[in-house]
Amino acid sequence: MTDEELERLFRLYHLPLVRYLTRRLGDRDWAEEVAQETFLRALRQDVLHSERSWLFAVATNLVRDEARKESHRRTRLQQLTLEAQAEAASDVRERAAGLSLSDEEPSPERARERAMARRAVDALAEKDRLALLMREEGLDYREIAAALDLSVGSVGTTLSRARRRLTETYEAMQADSASHQGDRDAAS
Amino acid sequence: MQHPDEGMIHAWLDDALELSEAQAIEVHVASCATCAAMVAEARGLIAASSRIVSLLDGVPARVIPPVARSRSMVRTRAWWQQPAVAAAALFCVSTATWVSTHRSTGARDVLSTATQRAQSAETQFANEQSVSEQSASEPTRSVAAVRAMKSPVPVAATATTTTGNVADAAAAVGVAREAKTAARSSERVVGKSAAELVSTALATAAASAPASAPASAPAPPAAPLSLLIGCYEIMQVADVGARRESATASMSSSARAARAADGASPRSSPTAIVVANLRRLELTGTPDPANATDYLGTISNAVVSNAAGATVRWSRESTNHVRVVLADGRILVVRVVRELADTASAMVDPAPTPPADITARRVSCPR
Numbered sequence: 001m002t003d004e005e006l007e008r009l010f011r012l013y014h015l016p017l018v019r020y021l022t023r024r025l026g027d028r029d030w031a032e033e034v035a036q037e038t039f040l041r042a043l044r045q046d047v048l049h050s051e052r053s054w055l056f057a058v059a060t061n062l063v064r065d066e067a068r069k070e071s072h073r074r075t076r077l078q079q080l081t082l083e084a085q086a087e088a089a090s091d092v093r094e095r096a097a098g099l100s101l102s103d104e105e106p107s108p109e110r111a112r113e114r115a116m117a118r119r120a121v122d123a124l125a126e127k128d129r130l131a132l133l134m135r136e137e138g139l140d141y142r143e144i145a146a147a148l149d150l151s152v153g154s155v156g157t158t159l160s161r162a163r164r165r166l167t168e169t170y171e172a173m174q175a176d177s178a179s180h181q182g183d184r185d186a187a188s
Numbered sequence: 189m190q191h192p193d194e195g196m197i198h199a200w201l202d203d204a205l206e207l208s209e210a211q212a213i214e215v216h217v218a219s220c221a222t223c224a225a226m227v228a229e230a231r232g233l234i235a236a237s238s239r240i241v242s243l244l245d246g247v248p249a250r251v252i253p254p255v256a257r258s259r260s261m262v263r264t265r266a267w268w269q270q271p272a273v274a275a276a277a278l279f280c281v282s283t284a285t286w287v288s289t290h291r292s293t294g295a296r297d298v299l300s301t302a303t304q305r306a307q308s309a310e311t312q313f314a315n316e317q318s319v320s321e322q323s324a325s326e327p328t329r330s331v332a333a334v335r336a337m338k339s340p341v342p343v344a345a346t347a348t349t350t351t352g353n354v355a356d357a358a359a360a361v362g363v364a365r366e367a368k369t370a371a372r373s374s375e376r377v378v379g380k381s382a383a384e385l386v387s388t389a390l391a392t393a394a395a396s397a398p399a400s401a402p403a404s405a406p407a408p409p410a411a412p413l414s415l416l417i418g419c420y421e422i423m424q425v426a427d428v429g430a431r432r433e434s435a436t437a438s439m440s441s442s443a444r445a446a447r448a449a450d451g452a453s454p455r456s457s458p459t460a461i462v463v464a465n466l467r468r469l470e471l472t473g474t475p476d477p478a479n480a481t482d483y484l485g486t487i488s489n490a491v492v493s494n495a496a497g498a499t500v501r502w503s504r505e506s507t508n509h510v511r512v513v514l515a516d517g518r519i520l521v522v523r524v525v526r527e528l529a530d531t532a533s534a535m536v537d538p539a540p541t542p543p544a545d546i547t548a549r550r551v552s553c554p555r
Contacts, residue, residue: 117243157195
């Protein structure tokens with residue numbers, strides 16, 4: 001693949017690929033890493049047929065491989081720990097300086113919604129989750145089928161199941177959260 | 189025709205069926221109340237799941253994504269930090285010192301040689317600067333990184349003579365700061381969405397190279413973030429007609445209250461529509477990458493009702509902001525300053541045909 005081809009691929013697909021991976025992994029840095037590796041592999045290909053589904057399929061497989069590596073997880077956990085410590089230290093410093101970080105922090109409500117969304121997405125079956133995330137990035141049914149090794153005819157069923165389960169799970173979590181909040185309010 | 193199953197309905201709504209199949213379903217749904225209800229439910233599920241997935245976009249860590257290098261953002265090193273110039277200067281100074289102290293008969297020749305060497309060094313520096321600028325014009329740092337991984341030549345060797353990692357980092361930090369500043373500026377006007385704006389602005393920076401423009405089209409100049417983030421009035425210039433009336437007629441009391449509070453008068457232009465309830469916009473025409481008012485992509489954070497028709501809890505920041513992926517791949521956060529309705533049913537298309545044309549007009553943000 002030529003440099004021009006790489007640039008064209010990058011311009012077209014880098015952003016949606018990273019967003020897909022970030023949603024899949026919950027970690028932007030990791031998503032960037034996997035995206036880089038995906039483009040690197042694309043570079044080694046002479047010709048790419050159905051390039052978008054190829055890129056998403058390779059990225060998905062890379063995530064799967066990465067997830068198997070225990071060492072990576074340990075590194076990531078260490079990194080998260082360090083980040084949390086650094087953030088805590090930064091918070092203390094900024095508050096000591098009389099600055100508020102509230103402008104940049106999500107509201108508790110928003111943070112709770114995000115956490116629930118993460119749990120609801122993670123609760124989906126792997127194929128359902130990947131199909132849904134790919135669809136959200138605009139992949140059509142043929143591309144999703146190619147990337148996930150499904151038949152085109154089954155993509156609609158997969159997506160409908162994923163959407164229903166995701167929505168129901170999320171709404172159940174919301175209802176649960178609301179009832180707990182009600183209990184707390186009543187207790188106080 | 190038999191009743192279509194749920195998967196088929198989703199495929200129909202996702203525009204994934206052959207034309208004949210789609211037409212058959214359309215005809216059937218129009219005459220079958222049960223299937224019409226299933227279609228309505230499926231629309232709700234699609235909208236709700238999209239909204240839930242979009243909640244995952246907020247990345248908690250303070251991550252600076254790779255950014256496109258901008259020539260103005262590339263920090264050039266001071267002259268004494270440029271090896272070639274520094275060497276030339278040192279050579280000139282030492283030679284001049286030697287000449288002034290020895291004052292031999294060949295001093296002029298030595299000085300002439302020194303001058304030539306200095307000029308040679310300057311030429312070398314100019315060449316390096318040219319390489320550096322060429323490198324700076326590459327679309328993104330990530331592309332360069334992929335290239336570097338491909339290249340057998342050690343990256344460090346190149347980095348020392350080009351803008352290098354320090355400049356990259358400086359550019360990244362510069363863009364991030366600019367994004368934060370712009371987001372804070374918007375925050376003062378808009379309310380509580382600074383974090384969202386920051387993350388989106390950062391994503392904008394990451395994507396400031398044209399993303400989806402045709403390869404043969406000339407790349408449009410990326411607008412500064414401060415120009416992108418602001419208040420926009422989104423208008424539809426086609427395919428409005430009766431649906432606008434429907435939208436206005438079904439305006440909820442909260443929307444009326446919000447509109448009254450905003451001081452908005454009834455819209456005189458027939459082109460105004462609701463965007464807060466549109467989940468996805470996919471233009472079928474060819475977008476013009478040079479025109480910043482052409483949009484292609486997804487509008488998210490704009491779904492306000494779930495499958496059962498009950499209102500999902502949404503803060504104003506969510507319903508008032510839409511994120512638009514521009515034709516060139518940049519992401520634009522816009523605040524909808526004129527809201528005509530906030531009921532999803534008002535803008536549910538009877539057929540899954542996207543609007544033909546959407547434009548946005550920048551307006552001054554209300555205080």
